[in-house]
Amino acid sequence: MTVIETATAAPVDTRPYTSFIGTVARVVELSSSMIRITCTGPDFENFGPSRYDQRIKLILPVPGRGFADFPTGADWFEQWRLQPPEQQNPIRTYTVRAFRSESAELDIDLVRHGINGPASAWASQVAAGDPVAVLGPNRRYDGEHGGVEFVPPPAGTPMLLAGDETALPAIAAILEQVPADVRGKAIIEVPHADDRLELIKPAGVRVEWLIRGDAPVGRPMIDCFAGHAAELFGSQTGTAPALPVEDDDPELEPWDVAEQGNYAWIAGEAAMIRTLRRLLVNDLGVPRTSVAFMGYWRL
Numbered sequence: 001m002t003v004i005e006t007a008t009a010a011p012v013d014t015r016p017y018t019s020f021i022g023t024v025a026r027v028v029e030l031s032s033s034m035i036r037i038t039c040t041g042p043d044f045e046n047f048g049p050s051r052y053d054q055r056i057k058l059i060l061p062v063p064g065r066g067f068a069d070f071p072t073g074a075d076w077f078e079q080w081r082l083q084p085p086e087q088q089n090p091i092r093t094y095t096v097r098a099f100r101s102e103s104a105e106l107d108i109d110l111v112r113h114g115i116n117g118p119a120s121a122w123a124s125q126v127a128a129g130d131p132v133a134v135l136g137p138n139r140r141y142d143g144e145h146g147g148v149e150f151v152p153p154p155a156g157t158p159m160l161l162a163g164d165e166t167a168l169p170a171i172a173a174i175l176e177q178v179p180a181d182v183r184g185k186a187i188i189e190v191p192h193a194d195d196r197l198e199l200i201k202p203a204g205v206r207v208e209w210l211i212r213g214d215a216p217v218g219r220p221m222i223d224c225f226a227g228h229a230a231e232l233f234g235s236q237t238g239t240a241p242a243l244p245v246e247d248d249d250p251e252l253e254p255w256d257v258a259e260q261g262n263y264a265w266i267a268g269e270a271a272m273i274r275t276l277r278r279l280l281v282n283d284l285g286v287p288r289t290s291v292a293f294m295g296y297w298r299l
């Protein structure tokens, strides 16, 4: 009797978000504060789609173990949470700066703020050829993946983007992808003059760079934000009642996204974000439903 062995094919992974493990193809120093890492490998052929401020999770290696213990099954999060701390790969949130499907290359721009956090410490010494792992949108999933907060403004409505260096990758990606007739402003606070990166943008969007230098994080932005917003939204404020901003609890990560097309998309250090939203909603009367504001990190 002949026994025919049939190999059981692994089930196709159709989760909206999944893990991608590959290698660092390149590391480019963009400025004093920022590096770009390009990730690639066969897994990345199934990455995407990505648009606007698509967020992803960067999984950081455990010294001596790399990604060997990172659980990749459908219940990876529960498994990860149950792991002892010394075995657990740290996870941090980043933005897709660009994805090129033809070469399966994912660019992530990371701020190097010292060796005080696992992601920044990794960014200070990562090199081409190193292993890399991310959680991101899975092309084999046929629905809405989530992780995108930016919505283009309704036709004729001005757009305000504001953020610090951690929001610069998202702002750069948004400016590259919005319709060419969008008009508005992008206000970006960065640590140093050489952090002002080249941006591709619609002609009707003005970019204001603010150099922080020795000032506290958020100070340059807070000092000029109301003026810029009033200039842009002057004739539009007050069209809907401005509700008071309720989430003043400093322990809560500020996060709220616009329900309709955005007037304003604001991201960066949490305390700065809280202040900017108050200026916009309480003082200028921009409807809170038109403001996406997101704490990306906290001091």
Ligand SMILES: Cc1cc2nc3c(=O)[nH]c(=O)nc-3n(C[C@H](O)[C@H](O)[C@H](O)COP(=O)(O)OP(=O)(O)OC[C@H]3O[C@@H](n4cnc5c(N)ncnc54)[C@H](O)[C@@H]3O)c2cc1C
Binding pocket: 055, 092, 093, 094, 095, 096, 109, 110, 111, 112, 113, 116, 117, 118, 119, 120, 121, 165, 166, 167, 169, 170, 295, 296, 297, 298, 299
């Ligand atoms: C949706 C989303 C998208 C993001 N996209 C990007 C992105 O594309 N690029 C990017 O660089 N960041 C991005 N961030 C911010 C990033 O997740 C945080 O900066 C994160 O804290 C970095 O992790 P870490 O391990 O370096 O530091 P952590 O372990 O989180 O923190 C360690 C210490 O570092 C401080 N710290 C953290 N971030 C900074 C910073 N930027 N500057 C100075 N001090 C800091 C903290 O206050 C803390 O004291 C994003 C965050 C979110 C929520």
